[in-house]
Amino acid sequence: MERKIIWEDHAIELFIKAIEWISKDSVFQAEKVEKAILEKIEELPNYPEKYPPDKFKLQNPGLFRAFETHSYRVSYKFNDQEIRILRIRHVRQSPKAY
Template identity: 45%
Template structure:
């Protein structure tokens, strides 16, 4: 099993890093690295976090967690964990 980030999730992580780096490069690196590490940890415990409450008709494979005011939504597939989106919790969630 592998962790795969969608292009939009990667772009959002980059934007978050660049925004935080305007004030503190050290904090930007910490937030980025922690979020990446948490997604890698999903390989051992993919169902660690609760079902994504914003996913309509969730079959239990769509899950999400929050760290440092960022929400990471992911989907557990047969041979990968797909990081679907990343957003700051101050932004309105998308129902999908």
């Protein structure tokens, strides 16, 4: 059984805002970043342990992971049934522990 990808509402909002922000300068670059992030997320069901544990998650048992691409950090949580996309933030934004 393949894990289902579920986006938190807040993560969707952050992702849309990020792509809109980038597109103000370059639609091409915005499409490139969007594609890169979505491709990495689509690969997660096959191997969610691929990326390191999220260093900003307090008391992380290893199920909260994060990856970076094109200066954006994507945090997610996984279990046997699903992968939950939690947040997407630019790496220059102040990190938030959770």
